[in-house]
Amino acid sequence: MAPTSETLTAERILEATEEVLRRHGPAKATVVDVARALGVSHGSVYRHFRTKAALREAVTKRWLDRTSEALSGIAAADRDAESRLRDWLAALFDAKRRKAGDDPELFATYSVLTAESGTAVGEHLADLTAQLTRIIEAGTADGTFAAADPATAAGAVFQATVRFHDPCHAREWERPAAEAEFAAVVDLIVRGLRA
Amino acid sequence: MAPTSETLTAERILEATEEVLRRHGPAKATVVDVARALGVSHGSVYRHFRTKAALREAVTKRWLDRTSEALSGIAAADRDAESRLRDWLAALFDAKRRKAGDDPELFATYSVLTAESGTAVGEHLADLTAQLTRIIEAGTADGTFAAADPATAAGAVFQATVRFHDPCHAREWERPAAEAEFAAVVDLIVRGLRA
Structure with missing residues (x-):
């Protein structure tokens, strides 16, 4: 789990998303998994990517x-x-x-x-x-x-x-x-x- | 069901196989389905095509x-x-x-x-x-x-x-x-x- 003190950038979220996708596969990966991997709330992820679809599109x-x-x-x-x-x-x-x-x-x-x-x-x-x-x-x-x-x-x-x-x-x-x-x-x- | 009096040729079997594949899909179609469509025993089909794989390859x-x-x-x-x-x-x-x-x-x-x-x-x-x-x-x-x-x-x-x-x-x-x-x-x- 990454330290929460690092600034949560879009790039950090996308890195974590790729790792979550690799681990869980595209059918099962969720925004909550991504938030958990970063040690942040899923609300923090949604402040950068407004929907799960937008996050998938960005990655x-x-x-x-x-x-x-x-x-x-x-x-x-x-x-x-x-x-x-x-x-x-x-x-x-x-x-x-x-x-x-x-x-x-x-x-x-x-x-x-x-x-x-x-x-x-x-x-x-x-x-x-x-x-x-x-x-x-x-x-x-x-x-x-x-x-x-x-x-x-x-x-x-x-x-x-x-x-x-x-x-x-x-x-x-x-x-x-x-x-x-x-x-x-x-x-x-x-x-x-x-x- | 086709009349059984017609000679059972390889071509007739292949025609019936295509129709069975169209109806049941490749996962479910069986040699028994083909034989039934022709009104013959599955043994008669196997005399022309020795295995189900050979029949699929031929069609x-x-x-x-x-x-x-x-x-x-x-x-x-x-x-x-x-x-x-x-x-x-x-x-x-x-x-x-x-x-x-x-x-x-x-x-x-x-x-x-x-x-x-x-x-x-x-x-x-x-x-x-x-x-x-x-x-x-x-x-x-x-x-x-x-x-x-x-x-x-x-x-x-x-x-x-x-x-x-x-x-x-x-x-x-x-x-x-x-x-x-x-x-x-x-x-x-x-x-x-x-x-």
């Missing part, structure tokens, strides 16, 4: 943001667009695969939460597609890529690689062929974007 | 074969490779979308059966990828496509379009944007294959 957003923040550095890097695109797609696959492989219970928990999420997932997908759009715009500006509409092309790239980032394909990520299959899809896509 | 194969047979005509047609590829991918998406939309219970049933299938799904995927390989080989031979290894390229095309044929994405197929998203992915892929 889902935090989990998804961890991936998009790591990728945004690659998207914004000062390097040629094709390398950035390849690195970005590899980093996305790698992040998802590690999340699924390193902590399967937490991954299963977040698969349930993302399925029930109203806006966090939509915003996450929009954020990732916007990062891809910036890379493709840069490549189109310097003549590497030829995309009539970079946003449409970014959507197509994201969907053509869905097998390597959508949780419904997680079982396939550990197969020995996965790395070669990923490389073949990325090569096909990069060729499709080239001027 | 799954029959369901999958319906899709691959429709597609094989497109793959073998005497037309330019790019049109064949586009038509083949559109026909696959269309077949899956109709299966999911027209009879959701049966689609859910077969989603369970394909997940438990040992070999039928693997053979089905190999068959579809072989059809794609033939199209890409033809396109490479006539200079439309440039694929160093048509089989690898076929695998990449199949996986890059997984969002439009894997049942785990079925909920996304009815969204208004699905058709435009499919078109953007196919355009990207065709550009990636071109010489």
Whole structure:
């Protein structure tokens, strides 16, 4: 139990919520469990998150943001667009695969939460597609890529690689062929974007 | 109940099995239910399919074969490779979308059966990828496509379009944007294959 003298921040509540979700699973975890883990009243938690649904949405957003923040550095890097695109797609696959492989219970928990999420997932997908759009715009500006509409092309790239980032394909990520299959899809896509 | 005077063929058993699966669901359907629907003893069914697992595997194969047979005509047609590829991918998406939309219970049933299938799904995927390989080989031979290894390229095309044929994405197929998203992915892929 954490000492109550520490200031109760939203971030501390979200950390505790993730731990409670990991321990109890998404079906059983309650706000009272979270409050107990923090040594505070459930009223204190509700002052930061007005409903249980809002708390679940916020912890889902935090989990998804961890991936998009790591990728945004690659998207914004000062390097040629094709390398950035390849690195970005590899980093996305790698992040998802590690999340699924390193902590399967937490991954299963977040698969349930993302399925029930109203806006966090939509915003996450929009954020990732916007990062891809910036890379493709840069490549189109310097003549590497030829995309009539970079946003449409970014959507197509994201969907053509869905097998390597959508949780419904997680079982396939550990197969020995996965790395070669990923490389073949990325090569096909990069060729499709080239001027 | 069908008249018992008709010869009991494997095809009649599989037809009845599909109907029993649709009615009872994959968890509850039994060989006795199938025999009852046909007005025969369960021993008669076992003479054609030695185990319940073999019967389920065979009915799954029959369901999958319906899709691959429709597609094989497109793959073998005497037309330019790019049109064949586009038509083949559109026909696959269309077949899956109709299966999911027209009879959701049966689609859910077969989603369970394909997940438990040992070999039928693997053979089905190999068959579809072989059809794609033939199209890409033809396109490479006539200079439309440039694929160093048509089989690898076929695998990449199949996986890059997984969002439009894997049942785990079925909920996304009815969204208004699905058709435009499919078109953007196919355009990207065709550009990636071109010489």
